[in-house]
Amino acid sequence: MSAIGRFLGRLITTGFGYVVACVAAGMAISLGIVLQAFIEGTIGISMRRLAAETLFAGGIIASFAVVYAFAPAVVGIVVAEVFRVRRMVYYVAAGGVAGALAYVSPVGSDMSRGPELAGHAVEIGPQFALYVAAGIIGGIVYWGFSGRSAGVLAKSP
Numbered sequence: 001m002s003a004i005g006r007f008l009g010r011l012i013t014t015g016f017g018y019v020v021a022c023v024a025a026g027m028a029i030s031l032g033i034v035l036q037a038f039i040e041g042t043i044g045i046s047m048r049r050l051a052a053e054t055l056f057a058g059g060i061i062a063s064f065a066v067v068y069a070f071a072p073a074v075v076g077i078v079v080a081e082v083f084r085v086r087r088m089v090y091y092v093a094a095g096g097v098a099g100a101l102a103y104v105s106p107v108g109s110d111m112s113r114g115p116e117l118a119g120h121a122v123e124i125g126p127q128f129a130l131y132v133a134a135g136i137i138g139g140i141v142y143w144g145f146s147g148r149s150a151g152v153l154a155k156s157p
Contacts, residue, residue, distance in 0.1 A: 006152065006153055007153060010081070010152060010153055011058050011103065013145070013146050013149070014077055014081070014146050015156060016146070017141075017142045017145035017146030017147070018066075018073060018077070018109035018142060018146075019066070019098060019139055020142070020145055021038045021073075021095070021138035021139070021141040021142035021145070022065040022066045022069065022138060023058070023062045024063045024137050024138055024141040024155075025061075025062065025069070025095075025099070025134040025137055025138035025141075026058045026059065026060070026062025026063070026064070026065050026134075027055075027058040027061075027062070028130075028133060028134040028137045028138075029058070029061045029065075029130055029131065030054050030055075030057045030058035030136045031054060031058070032133070032134070033057075033130070034050065034054050035112065036126070062076075065102060065134070065138070068101075068105045069098045069099070069101070069102040069135065069138070070104035071101075072094070072097055072098040072101045072102075073094075073098050073142075076090075076091075076094035076095075076097075076098065077142075078151040079152050080094075080147060080151070081150050081151055081153065082151070083151070084150060084151025085147075085150055085151070086148055086149070086150050086151065088140065088143050088147070089149045090147075091139040091140065091142055091143035092139045092140060092143075093139070094137050094139055095135040095137070095138045095139020095142065096132050096135050096136045096137045096139065097135070098135045098138070098139070099131040099132045099133070099134050099135020099136065099138070100128070100132050100135065101111075101129065102131055102135065103127070103128050103131035105133070106133075
């Protein structure tokens with residue numbers, strides 16, 4: 001196969017893996033929020049409706065994950081492809097970092113006063129942990145789809 005064909009194939013593989021990882025991360029965040037509400041006992045709707053709304057919210061959250069995690073994910077993907085990193089632990093760490101950065105990415109541009117999110121200080125609490133966990137899940141899913149074959153474009157030594 002020509003180099004251009006391998007490059008296009010790899011581009012499609014990484015793009016597909018990224019989208020599937022974002023869907024998994026969105027579902028993880030959605031399920032985490034629903035589970036928290038379920039434990040607190042604040043859910044007053046039927047399980048059927050809850051499942052439908054959770055899936056819908058997971059899709060919406062996944063679309064935000066595609067946007068907010070894009071820059072750190074692309075850096076992680078490029079590093080993995082260039083250096084032929086295929087270890088799952090790398091993708092777990094990169095996913096966690098991407099999740100953390102996605103949580104604080106809507107931060108205001110004036111960083112001299114510290115991180116702020118819509119005028120409020122960014123809290124490192126349960127929501128932050130949920131985003132990091134979702135990033136880790138996304139990293140594992142990406143590794144399963146695309147990360148195990150990273151670096152196939154590099155010439156063998």
